[in-house]
Amino acid sequence: MNYLPSDYLPILIQLGLALAFIVGTMLVTHSIGPKRNSKLKDEAFECGIESQGDARTPISIKYFLVAILFVLFDVEVIFMYPWAVNFIKLGSDGFIEMILFMGLLLAGFYYIIRKGVLEWEK
Amino acid sequence: MLPIVLLSILGLVVLFLGFQKSKNLLLPATLLVLAIVLVANFLHWNDMPSLYFKNMLFENKFTMAFSGIVIFSAFLIVALTRGFVDDESAQPAEYYTLMLFSLVGAVMMIGFENLIMLFVGIEILSVSMFILTGSDKKNLRSNEAALKYFLMGAFATGIMLFGMALLYGATGSFNLTAIKGYVMANNAPSAMLYVGLLMLLIGMLFKVSAAPFHFWTPDVYDGAPTIFTTYMSTIVKTAGFAAIYRLLSGSFSGIYSFWWMTLAVITVLTLLAGNITAVYQTSFKRMMAYSSISHAGYLLLSLTALTNQSQSAIVFYSLAYSIATISAFGVLMLVAKETGVHSYENAERFEAFNGLGKKNPLLAFVLTVSMLSLAGIPLTAGFWGKFFVFSSAADRGLTWMLVIAILMSTVGIYYYFKAIIAAYMREGELSAIKVSPFYRLILIATTIITLVFGLMPDFLKGLV
Amino acid sequence: MAEIAFYGFSALSIGAALTILFTRNVMYAALCLFLTLLGVAALFVLAGADFLAITQILIYVGGVLVLLIFGIMLTYRPDRESNQKKNLVLTSHLNQFWGGLVALGIFGVLFWVILNANFMIIHSPQLAEFTPQRSTLRSIGVHLMTTHVWAFEVAGLLLLMALVGAAYIAAQREK
Numbered sequence: 173m174n175y176l177p178s179d180y181l182p183i184l185i186q187l188g189l190a191l192a193f194i195v196g197t198m199l200v201t202h203s204i205g206p207k208r209n210s211k212l213k214d215e216a217f218e219c220g221i222e223s224q225g226d227a228r229t230p231i232s233i234k235y236f237l238v239a240i241l242f243v244l245f246d247v248e249v250i251f252m253y254p255w256a257v258n259f260i261k262l263g264s265d266g267f268i269e270m271i272l273f274m275g276l277l278l279a280g281f282y283y284i285i286r287k288g289v290l291e292w293e294k
Numbered sequence: 295m296l297p298i299v300l301l302s303i304l305g306l307v308v309l310f311l312g313f314q315k316s317k318n319l320l321l322p323a324t325l326l327v328l329a330i331v332l333v334a335n336f337l338h339w340n341d342m343p344s345l346y347f348k349n350m351l352f353e354n355k356f357t358m359a360f361s362g363i364v365i366f367s368a369f370l371i372v373a374l375t376r377g378f379v380d381d382e383s384a385q386p387a388e389y390y391t392l393m394l395f396s397l398v399g400a401v402m403m404i405g406f407e408n409l410i411m412l413f414v415g416i417e418i419l420s421v422s423m424f425i426l427t428g429s430d431k432k433n434l435r436s437n438e439a440a441l442k443y444f445l446m447g448a449f450a451t452g453i454m455l456f457g458m459a460l461l462y463g464a465t466g467s468f469n470l471t472a473i474k475g476y477v478m479a480n481n482a483p484s485a486m487l488y489v490g491l492l493m494l495l496i497g498m499l500f501k502v503s504a505a506p507f508h509f510w511t512p513d514v515y516d517g518a519p520t521i522f523t524t525y526m527s528t529i530v531k532t533a534g535f536a537a538i539y540r541l542l543s544g545s546f547s548g549i550y551s552f553w554w555m556t557l558a559v560i561t562v563l564t565l566l567a568g569n570i571t572a573v574y575q576t577s578f579k580r581m582m583a584y585s586s587i588s589h590a591g592y593l594l595l596s597l598t599a600l601t602n603q604s605q606s607a608i609v610f611y612s613l614a615y616s617i618a619t620i621s622a623f624g625v626l627m628l629v630a631k632e633t634g635v636h637s638y639e640n641a642e643r644f645e646a647f648n649g650l651g652k653k654n655p656l657l658a659f660v661l662t663v664s665m666l667s668l669a670g671i672p673l674t675a676g677f678w679g680k681f682f683v684f685s686s687a688a689d690r691g692l693t694w695m696l697v698i699a700i701l702m703s704t705v706g707i708y709y710y711f712k713a714i715i716a717a718y719m720r721e722g723e724l725s726a727i728k729v730s731p732f733y734r735l736i737l738i739a740t741t742i743i744t745l746v747f748g749l750m751p752d753f754l755k756g757l758v
Numbered sequence: 759m760a761e762i763a764f765y766g767f768s769a770l771s772i773g774a775a776l777t778i779l780f781t782r783n784v785m786y787a788a789l790c791l792f793l794t795l796l797g798v799a800a801l802f803v804l805a806g807a808d809f810l811a812i813t814q815i816l817i818y819v820g821g822v823l824v825l826l827i828f829g830i831m832l833t834y835r836p837d838r839e840s841n842q843k844k845n846l847v848l849t850s851h852l853n854q855f856w857g858g859l860v861a862l863g864i865f866g867v868l869f870w871v872i873l874n875a876n877f878m879i880i881h882s883p884q885l886a887e888f889t890p891q892r893s894t895l896r897s898i899g900v901h902l903m904t905t906h907v908w909a910f911e912v913a914g915l916l917l918l919m920a921l922v923g924a925a926y927i928a929a930q931r932e933k
Contacts, residue, residue: 180803186761231831235927239806240924243821244917251910252811254899261896266903269911276914279306280921286313289925302915309922347908353861388926395919402912410909426921460871466878472871476878 305394312387315590396422400533439517454497458650502534505567532701564591607682614675618667621740649722675747771797
């Protein structure tokens with residue numbers, strides 16, 4: 173096999189650089205900055221207003237629905253990728269097949285819109 | 295393979311019909327779709343067996359008969375929904391669409407020639423069942439059932455997929471015929487093939503709730519709305535058994551000695567677990583869940599034998615079982631609605647049938663015939679189903695399994711008669727239940743089919 | 759070089775997977791799942807399955823994991839009464855012995871199977887005349903749209919069904 177994971181070397185290097193930058197800056201800022209802690213200073217604040225409640229409150233189910241729809245259309249896009257690469261080769265047959273596939277998904281999308289699932293305030 | 299195309303397109307049509315103001319059109323539309331598909335399914339009855347969709351699906355009389363059973367059962371069940379008129383929060387368009395789409399999965403499972411199609415088919419059927427199980431959103435037990443079913447089903451799917459991958463590694467193909475070619479060419483199949491087959495079977499046996507993969511069944515069947523329990527216990531099971539039969543006979547009949555012992559152990563476990571646990575149930579619905587496990591055992595017995603007779607035996611058995619189950623649940627739904635008014639607790643227990651025979655002779659008769667058929671009493675279709683299954687096992691010489699199966703079916707008679715005794719011998723305050731003419735017609739039809747096949751079993755057996 | 763990468767990413771995946779198993783903090787588990795999936799994607803790249811790697815990152819890392827974390831955020835109800843200082847989402851470990859036994863058993867069987875594996879595809883004539891390409895993407899695309907086109911279309915149906923189901927299950931109850 174002369175297949176070439178080495179082609180991915182730039183990505184690996186990029187990953188390494190990104191990680192090194194993050195870790196490096198965090199280490200450096202933690203070690204060279206002065207540390208003066210007080211209760212007032214460590215308090216979480218927003219524009220001078222005292223924080224209330226908890227960061228981990230249950231969120232609305234609407235976000236979840238949007239996330240589910242996102243994943244579904246994500247899968248759809250993944251299916252389009254290999255088709256798009258071979259667009260010329262597959263010709264009109266491939267185009268019709270893809271239209272059919274997209275048609276099913278768009279029918280679902282139309283259903284979602286008509287049903288008012290994406291309406292935020294109802 | 296017209297049914298798949300028709301079901302997909304017309305399913306979409308039904309979905310968009312749901313946007314109409316009036317919901318009255320949905321039930322007749324869905325029934326019409328199913329009738330069209332049923333006719334389309336049998337259009338090529340006299341043709342030679344052939345491959346479709348670039349060798350992805352296979353069609354012969356066996357697959358057509360099975361698709362026919364599945365679509366016909368769906369027709370009967372949809373007819374019993376009565377348009378979900380008594381439930382305000384129900385969304386009938388979605389339910390009907392999911393049912394129609396799930397039939398696409400069932401037909402694919404029956405006719406698959408390529409393991410990819412099997413996988414997608416099982417996924418379609420399972421995902422729609424997860425949703426329908428949890429369709430009663432306000433009922434906590436329905437939610438619990440859906441979650442349980444989903445988690446366990448996801449694991450089973452994962453195991454099945456792993457098995458397929460191993461099979462691909464061992465044989466180099468997803469195609470049933472190609473796998474058969476590999477099995478024939480290699481007398482001593484590799485460990486990878488065996489483990490792959492085992493994992494694939496585990497995934498599929500989970501879907502038909504064979505022991506020891508049956509623990510989800512009672513809770514899920516009990517928690518789901520009764521109409522969808524009916525759907526699950528007939529259509530999912532029928533399609534699942536057709537798929538297992540196609541897999542084993544299509545690819546692995548050459549290494550019968552390799553897998554029959556595994557399947558035999560599972561069969562015996564299923565028979566014992568289903569029948570013995572069913573005896574102790576106080577809820578009729580739960581009893582039916584265990585009874586469905588025990589029927590999976592009888593069907594597995596025929597698969598373990600895998601003789602020439604097995605094919606027609608499982609077709610006949612599936613039909614007899616589906617029809618009887620539909621009429622039993624049909625009566626239960628009426629009675630549970632009536633008793634549910636007085637006491638929610640008792641709605642689905644055996645006591646709900648108390649005094650049914652006096653005021654509602656027709657319903658009691660329908661219930662009796664379906665119970666007799668499930669128990670396998672002569673003059674009903676269920677008897678001949680069991681007879682064919684047992685004779686296929688006898689042909690293979692599986693005497694010890696036959697003894698267990700016959701013993702267990704006598705145990706079965708005991709718990710099925712509990713319902714009949716409750717209906718005729720016990721006193722109850724059940725008043726006359728109003729049954730709509732259409733509902734009545736369906737119940738009478740299922741009863742007549744059960745009796746007709748009980749009197750003339752050769753009629754169907756000669757066909758396949 | 760490839761070997762170092764292989765062992766590095768394997769260690770990343772296995773380490774993160776073990777952390778998922780042993781941590782009691784659900785949020786940590788979700789974030790470790792991210793590392794595991796990323797490591798597996800890298801292993802796919804090393805095995806020459808670049809399309810699979812992209813799919814893994816786009817769908818699992820980008821989609822399913824977000825969904826998972828949303829799920830935790832949606833369902834977790836903070837226990838305000840308890841004096842717990844840090845408000846962590848914790849689980850408990852149950853049935854460790856039997857679970858471990860089953861997992862080890864399955865691992866043993868699969869390990870043995872893979873060691874004794876005789877992959878058919880290696881002997882197939884197609885592989886002999888296989889010309890190494892720069893990417894598997896093209897051949898996957900051609901197969902997806904020709905030989906497996908029906909599975910592809912039906913997958914569209916499956917997605918549509920999931921869409922309808924998700925809208926039904928997760929939508930707000932009326933009124």
